[in-house]
Amino acid sequence: MEYLKQNKFSAGDPLPKETELAEYLGVSRNIVREALSRLRMLGIVESKKRKGMILTEPDLLSGVERVLDPDILGDEAMKNLFELRLVLEVGMGDLIFARLKEEDIDKLENIAQREAKDPRTTSLKVRLSYEIEFHSRLYEMSGNETLKRFQQMLLPVFNYMMEVEAKLEKKPEKGNIDHFDLIETLKTGTPTQFRENMREHLTPHYKRL
Amino acid sequence: MEYLKQNKFSAGDPLPKETELAEYLGVSRNIVREALSRLRMLGIVESKKRKGMILTEPDLLSGVERVLDPDILGDEAMKNLFELRLVLEVGMGDLIFARLKEEDIDKLENIAQREAKDPRTTSLKVRLSYEIEFHSRLYEMSGNETLKRFQQMLLPVFNYMMEVEAKLEKKPEKGNIDHFDLIETLKTGTPTQFRENMREHLTPHYKRL
Numbered sequence: 001m002e003y004l005k006q007n008k009f010s011a012g013d014p015l016p017k018e019t020e021l022a023e024y025l026g027v028s029r030n031i032v033r034e035a036l037s038r039l040r041m042l043g044i045v046e047s048k049k050r051k052g053m054i055l056t057e058p059d060l061l062s063g064v065e066r067v068l069d070p071d072i073l074g075d076e077a078m079k080n081l082f083e084l085r086l087v088l089e090v091g092m093g094d095l096i097f098a099r100l101k102e103e104d105i106d107k108l109e110n111i112a113q114r115e116a117k118d119p120r121t122t123s124l125k126v127r128l129s130y131e132i133e134f135h136s137r138l139y140e141m142s143g144n145e146t147l148k149r150f151q152q153m154l155l156p157v158f159n160y161m162m163e164v165e166a167k168l169e170k171k172p173e174k175g176n177i178d179h180f181d182l183i184e185t186l187k188t189g190t191p192t193q194f195r196e197n198m199r200e201h202l203t204p205h206y207k208r209l
Numbered sequence: 210m211e212y213l214k215q216n217k218f219s220a221g222d223p224l225p226k227e228t229e230l231a232e233y234l235g236v237s238r239n240i241v242r243e244a245l246s247r248l249r250m251l252g253i254v255e256s257k258k259r260k261g262m263i264l265t266e267p268d269l270l271s272g273v274e275r276v277l278d279p280d281i282l283g284d285e286a287m288k289n290l291f292e293l294r295l296v297l298e299v300g301m302g303d304l305i306f307a308r309l310k311e312e313d314i315d316k317l318e319n320i321a322q323r324e325a326k327d328p329r330t331t332s333l334k335v336r337l338s339y340e341i342e343f344h345s346r347l348y349e350m351s352g353n354e355t356l357k358r359f360q361q362m363l364l365p366v367f368n369y370m371m372e373v374e375a376k377l378e379k380k381p382e383k384g385n386i387d388h389f390d391l392i393e394t395l396k397t398g399t400p401t402q403f404r405e406n407m408r409e410h411l412t413p414h415y416k417r418l
Binding site: 074077087090093144146147196206 | 220246285290301356
């Protein structure tokens with residue numbers, strides 16, 4: 001990493017060969033190979049056919065994605081992530097309003113209408129699948145790539161929380177604000193109203209803080 | 210990873226030796242060595258003296274930390290991260306209120322008073338250092354480990370944004386809510402008021418969305 005920074009490598013640049021790197025850095029080829037393997041893991045370099053190794057725009061979240069597995073993460077980490085989700089969804093109102101398009105509203109309405117008509121929503125699993133679909137769309141609408149990726153990664157956390165909730169004796173109550181109310185807020189309200197309505201919508205989860 | 214999951218390894222368990230793993234998996238020792246190197250990189254396994262390799266509670270953010278370098282990340286990624294910061298700080302009001310302690314208020318007041326008395330705050334750099342100190346404390350107060358770690362990682366993004374702002378011809382205006390107002394909100398207000406005051410405090414940044 002130091003070598004790449006000092007020599008001002010940037011995205012797309014080819015890297016020197018392993019033997020050359022070993023010579024520049026005064027280390028064995030095995031060390032170079034292990035270092036390159038780690039940089040590949042972090043998404044900082046990639047192997048291209050015929051071109052050898054090149055420096056890539058690193059993918060900030062690729063490392064997170066690989067460890068974000070409820071089987072491997074402990075309960076504490078899962079709880080932290082679930083809280084983070086609550087923080088993000090209440091906080092992202094301004095981004096959503098700044099980038100709001102007519103077609104986004106249509107897509108949200110489509111989800112809420114399918115949910116309202118679905119007879120299977122007595123099942124927690126079915127309800128949760130609509131919840132995930134609706135909220136995922138909001139992350140999309142934020143227009144922020146890091147947020148969107150993060151939501152994708154949080155899906156296993158959602159599933160984990162579903163299993164936890166299914167085991168609770170006292171099922172979480174519903175909030176006073178449903179998906180139709182949130183859509184109405186996006187159509188005629190302000191980011192402030194959206195924040196407060198989203199907070200209300202998520203009340204069952206906030207109660208367990 | 211599949212092998213570890215299928216055999217229900219959990220945090221603290223020692224891993225089989227390289228030669229044994231190679232045999233179980235029917236691959237060469239070099240492949241096993243590279244795989245272990247990657248798992249170490251992701252914080253899923255670690256080497257312990259005398260004990261060999263053990264499975265650790267993976268550190269969700271260690272991969273992010275290593276690539277979060279403004280020299281390496283592009284402008285778009287930095288912009289996304291800066292937006293994420295705005296979302297988090299507006300959204301984390303409920304966590305802060307749920308875990309608020311007297312001594313946290315004292316610490317915030319100490320920062321705001323030092324800032325108010327400091328003659329060097331005509332300099333953007335000095336102002337920013339107080340801004341970072343104050344806001345970092347809020348992340349601490351959220352009591353959420355993932356958020357705290359994330360704030361630590363965002364520090365290079367702050368510094369980068371400072372450099373960007375220093376180059377702007379039109380310097381960002383100050384919001385109508387300062388650090389003393391935010392402290393007052395924590396003492397006598399509600400999470401809703403905190404969200405709206407934080408949003409107002411961050412207005413100069415939101416204007417550039």
